[in-house]
Amino acid sequence: MTWDKVAVDVVGLALIGFIVWFFWLVKVKGVKAALTSGGYQEQMVLVKGGYTPDVIVVEAGKPVRLNFVRQESASCSEMVLLPAFNKSARLPEGETVPVEFLPKEPGEYEFACQMGMFRGKLIVE
């Protein structure tokens, strides 16, 4: 084994390690939804290449309103689904679309685009 082969393998393994760490091992801290005077826990979600923020923390038993704003034209993201709450919404570009629901049980729920390329998580405490 020559030195260049060793170098390529070492770099390759390091890259693989980085991919595993970057995509799967890092835990993202969530953003806590703000409580409005109307009693809703509101959070703005930007839809552009993904959901920002993509981890949202809310309290159980209080209504939640997620305001989605889609700022891209890729047809992938034109819908957002919250299968756990049986909600879905079409997101026209540039419009704010509110999605309201009441999380009853604590737990982690996913929201995603129709193809599952964009994902976000709702942590109910």
Added chain:
Amino acid sequence: MESTETARSAPSATTGVRAGVAGVRRVELPVSGLTCHNCVQAVERALRAVPGVTRATVNLAGGRAFVDYDPTEATVSALHEAVRSAGYRSDATKARFGIRGITCASCVTKIEGALLTTPGVLSASVSVGMEEAEVEYLPSVADLAAVKAAVGSAGYQVVEAPAPAGPDALDREAKARELEYRSLMRKWWFGAVIGVFTMILSYPWIFPGLRDWFPRGSPQLWYVWAGMGVASFAVLLYSGSQFFTGAWDALKHRSANMHTLIALGTGVAWVYSTIALLFPQIFPASEFTEVYYDVTVVVTALVVLGLAMELRAKGRTSEAIKKLIGLQAKTARVVRDGKEVDIPVEEVLVGDTVVVRPGEKVPVDGEISEGSSAVDESMVTGESLPVEKKVGDEVIGATLNKTGAFRFRATKVGKDTALASIIRMVQDAQGSKVPVQRIVDVVSGYFTPSVAILAILGFMTWYTVGPEPRIVFALIVAVTTLIIACPCALGMATPMSLTTGIGLGALNGILIRGGEALQTAQKLQTIILDKTGTITHGKPVLTDVVAAGGVKEEELLRLAGGVEKSSEHPLAAAIVEGAKGRGFTLPDAEGFNAIPGHGIEARVEGRALLLGNLKFMRDRKIPLDGLDARALELADGGKTPMFVAIDGKPAGIVAVADTVKEDSKEAIRALRGMGLEVVMITGDNERTAKAIARQVGIERVLAEVLPQDKAFNVQKLQLEGKQVAMVGDGINDAPALAQADVGFAIGTGTDVAIAASDITLIKGSLRGVVTAIRISQATMRNVYQNLVGAFIYNVLGLPIALGILYPVLGILLSPLLAAIAMSFSSVTVIANANRLKRWKPRAA
């Protein structure tokens, strides 16, 4: 409803309507429950008794009260209250809307105050928590715009509930899609043109003429390649921009997608080529210093073309919903203040009288109040034959009036109409997920990073143990692997089919609530049919008249009908209808006496008539002369026989029965043909139930089941380990529908949003069940085809790209072929989903 004191004497200026008029004001109140002239007087008296009312007239036919009153003394609420206290109803409409800016309890009183002083508003309650107001108002006096204006005048803003997507929104969407398509096509042409030159000039030694101009390793070739480097960079920047921005946006969210893979693949090829071009000395041999700009350019161009084709195909997937939305009528002709006016359909209010002429669309849902016609409801129910409609029948918005002119009272408008509910349900369902999708979701979360890891492993392996030139092989393998992987095909497999399948259902009068119902419906084993209203019409009709003792059949029926006219028994109505249907004028009966559980006696045309069951005849000692045997025969056929005796002598039998719908038998045969076990459930006695079951070809019957036990019976069948569907009406059978694995509700006209059901059949026919199951089978077959196809594609494509065939067959995939394969695979998935649209319901 809170009664408002008449003292609240505010000549309100808060509405835009009829406000600020000094002196006597006139309102038109809808009054219902008026049946006779006495009622008219009672209502008029009650209204005139209200202080401030100067004149009150009530129109019996129109069901309206016209009241002149002094707004400083009386309010509309007081008038409304007066009508109510006289024992009649004045129909009010309820509206609920969101209000922005409610921050404190004092806002509530302010808004409520503003609403209550609006003429026509009867009650208003505002909730701080929900930021909502619920207002009850008389649509003839105030309209919703006036109510909202009142909120505005108090300094708050009304939040509109999101309306169902109108044609405009769809147009916008289509336009955006068209723009995107054009931009992609421009990118494709740019990439394609440069791609042709790059491909030729990357291998000039293949082409006879070029061979002499640009020999291998010559300085001229170096300059050409440098030019290509710049041109291909331009292609990356312009044609490939979405891959790089998409990859970057995804990376910020710690995720990776198709864009990441394409960006990596084309980027790596470009960077390698540029290094080889600029610093050939770092490579050990000259064959390493070739460039791969052609890979960069052609892959980018091909994938962009694939995206454009995908966009085109996707636009077609949602055609069904576009068709539904396009059905909405734009204008309506309503009667306001006695005149016919054309108004936009959004402004039609509940209670309005709408005029429809032949050839026009019915604008909203309602009940015919005048006239009759044949209405083509195929667009909503899927029923191809026009339906005859007469006074009292329901009409559905968006259907087409064929022959006659009629007027109807609007009962559901705006987002409450059947069509709007259908559109909303279909949109929700199209956005839902098929349970199999969950596996895909898990897989796709790991897919893209795994492909990147595979590409790195491939590079390492080829570099470490591969043949020379190692770095070239390693590079090609890594780039090909990145490009051939197609997470999109996997991700699009189910949503595309689901959208098409649910749209297909909607166009055939079948509303499927979501992917789960769809997936379950195609693996059903047992189907339970409720008898009344599902297999049968749910309404008894006269079936047999058996005359005896020298009485003529017509005579028997005419007299029996005359007696039954006074009865309130549901079976009596069937006899009366049957007699009238044969054109008889029914005589009046006197001395009517109903004996519960036995029958009735009365005198009609001077003759004593007895009508009742066997026990009744025995009690009255009527000799039956063999009529009882005939009755038994009828009962065996599922009919209910009633004996008639005239002047103490037997005169015959009239039999009524709930008849089987014309197409039930066929539908049940089709269901059995699909291998389903068909079970009938009913509250009827065993004999009647068996008789009906025989007629339609059902073997297993659950008879004498109390309504509350239906759900339990569904569960019993489920405990046999079967996937059970229940078909029934959405109201009485709701618990059983909810208990079943799939609940089919037989819809009745406009009432389509039936909560307990998974699948709603708008047309009340069992054939819909057959079609629904066939659609779900076709859709799920399509889903599996797509999933398996996408899965196999990736499972085969990745190892080939990694060069697994090279040691055996010496085949190594070119990155260009990989780009074609990957674009082709995602277009195939969509094309396959679109194929579903050509599915036609077979005659069942």
